[in-house]
Amino acid sequence: MSKSLYETLGVSENASADEIKKSYRKLARKYHPDINKDESAVDKFKEINAAYEVLSDPEKKAQYDQFGDQMFGGQNFHDFAQRQGGGVDLDEILRQMFGGGAGGFSGGFGGAQGGFGGFGAPDLDLQARITVPFMVAINGGKHNVSANGQNFDIKIPAGIKSGETMRVRGKGKQYQGHVGDLLIQVEVAASNEYERKGDNLYKTFDVPLKDALFGGKIAIDTPEKEVSLKVPKNTKNGQKFRLKGKGVADRKTALKGDLYLVANVVLPDVDTLDDELKAMIEEKL
Secondary structure, three states: OOOHHHHHHOOOOOOOHHHHHHHHHHHHHHHOOOOOOOHHHHHHHHHHHHHHHHHOOHHHHHHHHHHHHHHHOOOOHHHHHHHOOOOOOHHHHHHHHHHOEOOEOOOOOOOOOOHHHHOOOOOOOEEEEEEEOHHHHHHOEEEEEEEOOEEEEEEEOOOOOOOOEEEEOOOOOEEOOEEOOEEEEEEEOOOOOOEEEOOEEEEEEEEEHHHHHHOEEEEEEOOOOEEEEEEOOOOOOOOEEEEOOOOOEOOOOOOEOOEEEEEEEEOOOHHHOOHHHHHHHHHHO
16 A cells, blocks of 8 residues: 655654654754755645654554555555645645544545545444553553453553553444554553652662661562562662663563662661660760
């Protein structure tokens, strides 16, 4: 299926949102009428902006990814844009085409007719929201979803963040033999044990006063497994210990962040201490 909007921005169909934005900014600077005085630059600049209007919007991009250039009557985007003629706001045209109303895609433009190029098909994608347990978002795993009268498990990738959208193919609405997708916006539940900052995790752990003063080993649960942390003598309250590569996986690079363990020195109840020890501490301190 031809998808010339990606060609307009000079990116592949698998390009990330950041890659699309970076390419758009580069091309927009190159063809901006204030910089590029070539007559063709004006039309090129319009096409670039219109293409970005679609590919930067998750819902519009999802529709275009499903139907491709069929939405332009089977012609590539450059030819479609040229057929609209001068003085036409391509951004507005595409907002109408891809935004649609209650009936899905709006009516055809520029004589593009036939099939989905006539824009008579409804939007077959469905929207849903889920809340994923914190540790499932960190380590990945399965999560049950109910949508469109169906109940099924989906695979949650390790490292997913709140606000990200997952696409489940073939779980949308059906129309004349075509099936849409389910677009799931993910919310990650908060954790009472960890704080996430980017790909790094932070966890507070208790250190008995004896271990803080004289050193010792403390067993601590981490997202992967239990570890034995060596605490040096004279450990201060709030002191951080870094476990490299024990944080959250970056979904693009698969590299992991770090886990920072923050010491919470636990002081004993002075009333539970031996009288002789209390007197000695009070005298020495």
